[in-house]
Amino acid sequence: MPEEISSIFNSFQDYLNSESELREEIRDIVKDIEKSARDILMILQNIHNENTIEENIIVSQYCKKARELFGDVRQHYGKLATVVTPDQYYRFHDQWRFVTQRLCFLASLMIYLEMKILVSKQTVAEILGVQNSREDGFHLDLEDFLMGLLQLSTELCRFAVNSVTNGDYNRPIEISRFVNELNAGFRLLHLKNDMLRKRFDALKYDVKKIEEVVYDLSIRGLKPSVAPAEQEAE
Structure with a gap:
């Protein structure tokens, strides 16, 4: 060579x-x-x-x-x-x-x-x-940050369910409000990344599941009449 x-x-x-x-x-x-x-x-x-x-x-x-x-x-x-x-x-x-x-x-x-x-x-x-x-x-990286926030919604959904099991009926209401605001924020984005888009679709199910927890508390008469945030405001 x-x-x-x-x-x-x-x-x-x-x-x-x-x-x-x-x-x-x-x-x-x-x-x-x-x-x-x-x-x-x-x-x-x-x-x-x-x-x-x-x-x-x-x-x-x-x-x-x-x-x-x-x-x-x-x-x-x-x-x-x-x-x-x-x-x-x-x-x-x-x-x-x-x-x-x-x-x-x-x-x-x-x-x-x-x-x-x-x-x-x-x-x-x-x-x-x-x-x-x-x-x-x-x-x-921005996409890594956004993926982390989407994982947060799933964890808070689980936390809402377990809070009810542990007798905390205020926390699911707090979490429901927060996750709905998070969902509204993501809706402002035009997501083209496939992974982000798929994960955002899962956020919709997290919102629905938490809303079902809050609804269940309401029909069972366990939902607090005044949310903690409203109590602080007063």
């Missing part, structure tokens, strides 16, 4: 070796992120097992523990940002896409439990320790 051709293909091999090492390094970091996400999920899943007695205090403790674990998440994303240059972000994005969507869901659930509000994209980016916009470098 001529030396010139050999030199060319040796450079190709060097590139492939470097690429393989980079992908392996990314995978190792993503595994750490996935472990932290599992730990946070295990903590926040405990909200489904609590009775109404001192529930707000207990939920607050779960959120506090989750916030501590998000500190590890920020460190992991910091390492990922040093390995992946901004121009290569979408080249390797698929490796951390799904765990980021899950963490967006967990962050939005934590904020909802703490403040009963819809989290902003910027706040989630800060919780994860990444940038909010593409121009600033390693960032939170």
